Amino acid sequence: MKKESMKIKELFSKQEGLIGREVTLQGWIRNHRKQKNMGFIELFDGSCFKSLQLVYTTETDADGKLKVLHNGACIQATGIVQQGFQKELIELEVTSVELLGDCPEDYPLQPKRHSIEFLRENAYLRPRTRLFQAVFRIRSVAAQAVHNYFTDRGFLYVHTPLITANDAEGAGNTFAVTTLDIVNGKSDQKMTKEEFFKEDFFGLPASLAVTGQLEAEVFAMAFGDVYTFGPTFRAENSNTKTHAAEFWMIEPEMAFCDLDRLMDVEEDFLKTILGFIMERCQDEITFLEEFSKLPLRERMQSVIDSKIARVRHAEAIQILKDADERFEFEPCFGEDIAKEHEKYLTDKYFKAPVFVYDWPKDIKAFYMYQNEDGQTVGAVDLLVPGAGELMGGSQREVRYDRLLARMDELGISQESMWWYLNLRKFGTCDHAGFGMGFERLLIYVTGMENIRDVIPFHRTPGSCEY
């Protein structure tokens, strides 16, 4: 029979007022230690990072129901709240227990340290471990931080489409979306490719979106400040620690905004969400610091306290060329900046995050604002110590002719992009935006090394389990 139950979070927040009171809790057994005359059950319910110690003696467990409880079992426990003996502030002296869902002895999660790879294979159980309780609580709180940041400032939340017929960002690394018969393909030889795709659900080749930016621009030209926060897809066949085929991205877009204001917003956004997470996830961060051996709190605080430097790409290259440091790749004007260069700039030279802006146009996207020098575009990357490139943004090219010329140069079809071009024709204005991969932020905040471990169920080449 069920009693009105309490969450462990509530118990810890009201603890002093509850001592001596009877409460009922429901949760899972993480560890059950049995001694000769007593037993200790570590119970968690997911409401907070802390677990609660349940204590019983052979006398209180006269019917022997408690001592046989397995690790992993789900129980309802009633007992008296007590001042704890050791470091725990409170514990529960159990008076009765009900087994809600048993767990066999071969339960994969045992009260020992499992390898992270083992837990990844058991992704449907790992949310029950302390490590992933910390990671996924932070993920949820970080998402809340993002939404709060933008809605507090009047930004409109826009759901841009996931299925798209735009091929704007360049072909090759997108997933096709289809209801056609993949196995048999276009079996009729006389049929053209166009005729074949006419029979597809949308009547033309469709794919999963790699960005929501272009559609976000539509909304920025009507609502001023907008943002997206949704899944994004890349069919890159690369098995690295930082790439996933499906990940979540945040893309704000602001009208009446140039590159300078964009950097202001990025800086304020990053500091605000880090502060939000640090305040709400103290137990989780403490645990993850021990786990990762990284000074997570300190490095986040130092970002919050820093004034983020701003250097042009050309200046950054000059700093790298002048550096008393051997790089594997030589820094070069007009080229990208390697990971080792980023690291030098953030960790050694600036000892702080840095915005690198005004990038060579040839290594950046077609929609970026063409600077007067004819060589660079108004793009900006934010480099953060310990995280590398965390955000990438740009002021957009709003001069119709220049945008068109650049699309022609790069061979980008106007046909599917007519509306994007038209935005420049009908009451345009300077606007700018950035993208931040949500998992990249989470890797930085949690100290986890692999993107597979900050996302509930990872999608990578060959991996589509669960």
Next chain:
Amino acid sequence: MKKESMKIKELFSKQEGLIGREVTLQGWIRNHRKQKNMGFIELFDGSCFKSLQLVYTTETDADGKLKVLHNGACIQATGIVQQGFQKELIELEVTSVELLGDCPEDYPLQPKRHSIEFLRENAYLRPRTRLFQAVFRIRSVAAQAVHNYFTDRGFLYVHTPLITANDAEGAGNTFAVTTLDIVNGKSDQKMTKEEFFKEDFFGLPASLAVTGQLEAEVFAMAFGDVYTFGPTFRAENSNTKTHAAEFWMIEPEMAFCDLDRLMDVEEDFLKTILGFIMERCQDEITFLEEFSKLPLRERMQSVIDSKIARVRHAEAIQILKDADERFEFEPCFGEDIAKEHEKYLTDKYFKAPVFVYDWPKDIKAFYMYQNEDGQTVGAVDLLVPGAGELMGGSQREVRYDRLLARMDELGISQESMWWYLNLRKFGTCDHAGFGMGFERLLIYVTGMENIRDVIPFHRTPGSCEY
């Protein structure tokens, strides 16, 4: 040159304190009316539903820059805040203006009422109309309401995967996701289907998820209360007003929860988010009431004030059978309830929302709790006057053997669902959850008739524009 500018929302909220002050604003011209000696410009900037009236005289417009401004143009205007003459509370007496982005005379949006179909075709411009300013602001505020509701109550926000290899909900209406060559298919005759899909990105057939529920259950068994809010996909080839191939869904899942508590949560959730939207979107709702000729506010308030009735499916059928009403479809025990039946129950019989629960098992999903009668499952649909079925939920079957038997009966493969079954083996407990199509809620709140008009860019058979 840019001046420190103000949003129209800020102007209206501080209006009295600003009278006589000079301010600068940026926005778009919705309508420009010219009289002999004066001109009136309706300016909006998307920060709020209200637009601001800019006033000028032929004297203040000595250089003639103002009178030539086109509808749709983007401008920066500086002027003195004035008490308005007519119904507007404040207006701006323009002292100077800068054209940021001109708009040609053939601008598709003219200051007249366009048909909703015309606006749908011009989906990249419609966010600038008053109608879609209202709709998409409500969409954003409703999303905020959803997130706030759950995070305020300690629910974990989970991002369940969009690409999946589960075929649990039954085949046929899913989109395939692939990097294979769709046009040529499996050209090698000797290759098996399995070998063919081994070469696909994930090494097996993958599709777009129709639900995140099963993965949400994983997290409920670790965090207690969780929810998802993300895109969902159906490849249904139906051209109705309520179906889209891509839409957003909210799916909470709660551990230690039975059908009764589920209904409690659904009721509280619906009332809370309706209240949140009504409070924050007053201007938008007023406009939409005029547009739709529906008593939007009144019907939302009546939901908030109601105690939602709860009837078993069998009782509901009995009510329908006893009704003094001719139905096109005869109500029948063991069968689904038609739209006309829903309407009778909510609009005539209960004159309020109603939960219909304990549904015949044969018309419901495999994972629902099997009631002791052997005929029904612990499922519940929430029917709302003017909206029809708004939410659907169930207590989940957590008895391993019964779940397995039901899957066998329905021919659902255990192979891809081993982990879902295992959840029942390792420390399970009663849990329950519901799903709400976000657009269905929006259709109800906004009074819009077509799902295509509450989603930024709709994806329906043959439509994948933008």
